Amino acid sequence: METTLSELRDGERGAVTRLELAGPTKRRLIEMGITPGTRVQAMKRAPLGDPIEIMLRGYTLTLRAEDARRIFVRRDGA
Amino acid sequence: MSITIALAGNPNSGKTTLFNALTGSNQYVGNWPGVTVERKEARFQIEGEEATLVDLPGVYSLSPYSLEENITRHFIAQHAPDVVINIVDATNIERNLYLTLQLMELERPVVVALNLIDELERQGVKVDCRRLSALLGVPVVPISAKKKQGFDGLFAAVYQQAHSPVVSYPARRYDEATRAAINEIVAALGGLSSHSAFDLDEHRAHRDEEERDDDHTPFAEHRHIGGYHDEGDRDFAPPTTWVALKILEGDEEIAGAAQLSPAQKRRIRKAIDAYVAHGRTIHPGIDQLTLVVDARYEAIERTLREAGFPRREEREVSLSDRIDRVLTHKVLAFPIFLLLMALMFFLTFGSVGSTLSGLTEEMMALLSDGAGAALRAVGSPAWIRSLIVDGVMAGVGGVLVFLPQILIIFLFMSVLEDSGYMSRAAFITDRLLRKLGLSGRSFIPMLMGFGCTTTAVIAARGVENERDRKMTILLTPFMSCGAKLPVYALFTAAFFPGNRGLCVLSLYVLGMMMMIAVGLLLRKTAFRRGDTPFVMELPNYRMPTVKNVSRRLWDRAKDFLTRAGTVIFAMSVVVWFLQSFAPDFHMVADSANSIFGRIGAAIAPVFRPLGFGDWEKSVALLSGTIAKEAVVSTMQVLYSAETTQRLGEVLATKFTPLSAYAFLVFTLLYVPCVSAIAAIRREIGSWRLTLLSIGLQTGTAYIVALIVYQVGRLFAG
Numbered sequence: 059m060e061t062t063l064s065e066l067r068d069g070e071r072g073a074v075t076r077l078e079l080a081g082p083t084k085r086r087l088i089e090m091g092i093t094p095g096t097r098v099q100a101m102k103r104a105p106l107g108d109p110i111e112i113m114l115r116g117y118t119l120t121l122r123a124e125d126a127r128r129i130f131v132r133r134d135g136a
Numbered sequence: 137m138s139i140t141i142a143l144a145g146n147p148n149s150g151k152t153t154l155f156n157a158l159t160g161s162n163q164y165v166g167n168w169p170g171v172t173v174e175r176k177e178a179r180f181q182i183e184g185e186e187a188t189l190v191d192l193p194g195v196y197s198l199s200p201y202s203l204e205e206n207i208t209r210h211f212i213a214q215h216a217p218d219v220v221i222n223i224v225d226a227t228n229i230e231r232n233l234y235l236t237l238q239l240m241e242l243e244r245p246v247v248v249a250l251n252l253i254d255e256l257e258r259q260g261v262k263v264d265c266r267r268l269s270a271l272l273g274v275p276v277v278p279i280s281a282k283k284k285q286g287f288d289g290l291f292a293a294v295y296q297q298a299h300s301p302v303v304s305y306p307a308r309r310y311d312e313a314t315r316a317a318i319n320e321i322v323a324a325l326g327g328l329s330s331h332s333a334f335d336l337d338e339h340r341a342h343r344d345e346e347e348r349d350d351d352h353t354p355f356a357e358h359r360h361i362g363g364y365h366d367e368g369d370r371d372f373a374p375p376t377t378w379v380a381l382k383i384l385e386g387d388e389e390i391a392g393a394a395q396l397s398p399a400q401k402r403r404i405r406k407a408i409d410a411y412v413a414h415g416r417t418i419h420p421g422i423d424q425l426t427l428v429v430d431a432r433y434e435a436i437e438r439t440l441r442e443a444g445f446p447r448r449e450e451r452e453v454s455l456s457d458r459i460d461r462v463l464t465h466k467v468l469a470f471p472i473f474l475l476l477m478a479l480m481f482f483l484t485f486g487s488v489g490s491t492l493s494g495l496t497e498e499m500m501a502l503l504s505d506g507a508g509a510a511l512r513a514v515g516s517p518a519w520i521r522s523l524i525v526d527g528v529m530a531g532v533g534g535v536l537v538f539l540p541q542i543l544i545i546f547l548f549m550s551v552l553e554d555s556g557y558m559s560r561a562a563f564i565t566d567r568l569l570r571k572l573g574l575s576g577r578s579f580i581p582m583l584m585g586f587g588c589t590t591t592a593v594i595a596a597r598g599v600e601n602e603r604d605r606k607m608t609i610l611l612t613p614f615m616s617c618g619a620k621l622p623v624y625a626l627f628t629a630a631f632f633p634g635n636r637g638l639c640v641l642s643l644y645v646l647g648m649m650m651m652i653a654v655g656l657l658l659r660k661t662a663f664r665r666g667d668t669p670f671v672m673e674l675p676n677y678r679m680p681t682v683k684n685v686s687r688r689l690w691d692r693a694k695d696f697l698t699r700a701g702t703v704i705f706a707m708s709v710v711v712w713f714l715q716s717f718a719p720d721f722h723m724v725a726d727s728a729n730s731i732f733g734r735i736g737a738a739i740a741p742v743f744r745p746l747g748f749g750d751w752e753k754s755v756a757l758l759s760g761t762i763a764k765e766a767v768v769s770t771m772q773v774l775y776s777a778e779t780t781q782r783l784g785e786v787l788a789t790k791f792t793p794l795s796a797y798a799f800l801v802f803t804l805l806y807v808p809c810v811s812a813i814a815a816i817r818r819e820i821g822s823w824r825l826t827l828l829s830i831g832l833q834t835g836t837a838y839i840v841a842l843i844v845y846q847v848g849r850l851f852a853g
Binding site: 082085087088090091095102104107108115116117118120122125 | 196201422447467564568671674
């Protein structure tokens, strides 16, 4: 089932399907490796719930929830 | 011949450590032309040959979206360094190689320095550098920047690349559809001559010295597209394959610069459409940029697989993760953060810092007494004595007392930065600063503003994003600095003895509220959002090294001393002159008759609507621009009050409680001291923005004090 990166609970995994973003934000995120098909895992959230930390391509990255809400993923095992 | 070497790499890849380790102490720190991004250069020897190493800003890619990326891209493309050392974090190789491919696309000789190889091997991963090197087509050398291991191999590879360069064409390893699209665009651009025809499938290509150094040889012209005008003043001819790739990505800057004819544009459009259509059969809705980025990552994944790197989707729970469980814990994160900040504050502005500052002050006093006595002994004229003792030594000394505090702050910040905690601080506070259009990176410098604006403005260097950094610098002065406390103390004791704490607190809160208001205003006007997005890495925690921290402290001290010797020196002379001379250029004993005093008298009426229109008060405010404490000392002189208590009694006859509060509000908000202005000018890199800062402060101060006084009068009747 398709959901967004911000919906993944801590520890959950999935694969990126598409990014509904534009401009420099999109460019930066895909250049950091968030391309369609990439496997990602939600790691943790900041104490105030935002930003969130994800793991992909063997490293961890933090991004804001507003951006994560526009990155769609297919959740594993769903 | 001297070799020019550029050092490029991702942030947190160990670039600074490698730079310091390679070059020792022969560093020249300056700024990149026109911007305030630090430019470090150093000379050293490679196999007995002179070499210059240029440290490029840490970047993730070469897209033209951030200042740092532009600097890196322009330097490599335009200045054509002989060799590019690309430092790669072996523990994060997949993402790091993305930059590597982009550097290789610019067709300069690259040497990959695979850093932290020891850490990877500790995790049980064996790395076959020769295999990786063969696959990438450039030398790959294992190193440990921290332990200074592998440098012999690195030097040998750099020397080799400098004298018989091997340039790799990474696009030859991209997928078939991408290669086809590039080939078609290259053909549309006029193609390459037959013997050099876009060597996508050729394994390696050699270019010798002459071609590399002289782009006017016929061969070189074949490889480059003419007429590309960069922002720089000279033509720059990037490799055609690179231009084709950029056009395929949709880079409009490059497409525009290539000056395409309508026919060329049509042909290219067709190629791109076909490329995107093909891509969408696999990933519906994908665009051209994502396809090219994906092609690079796909090539990296394949390369790593073939080189025998295990694909790591899982990661064992590391020490960093365990530390993070506490430091970024939902409940504990903020108390720990505040505790650390309190400790930093206490050390800097509390006992340790003020003791050191006090010692500096005493030393300056001794020096200045000594200089005064010496000058008297040699019979120098009074005005020279006054210039040196009251002007230069007082002015420069007044700034030098900040040095110990600045060093303590930077000691703290370096440790926080090098250990990896700074990123966590940004991580947990980001949410709070979002509304202002800033990121968590700005939190610490802003907090420092409560101590000293000068220090805070310099501390803003920790904010990576240029736009955020400038905005942070503009907002920091609204945080009430420590030097204003003596003014608050004096006035609250005289006018609000029962509510001193509340009164001072109200000023601090007012300052923060104005910071937020001005921040929102700036965000809506001069600093609209939308350039660089906020993505950040949480690097592994590492033990800071004494060497790196002390180097940074030394750089900062040198920088500060240089500034004290130049800008502050000049400003002190000017201020001294204004304070010591009458408009007819006679030296005066009473500063009321000085140019400064006259100006004070002239501008006094401006402050009448604010409730403090006497010339003494204006002069006090004017001298407050030298140092905020001077507001008190000037009033002491002007009202001939020997003690602070006596001054309080005099003030009670000169102000009403309301006008006193308006005066405090003005003091809180108006233009920061010269030392802070000098810091702002230097760090923000433009007079226009410095004047904006001064205008914003003074304008806000005037308006708010006016409102306080006039509205207050309505209620007071």
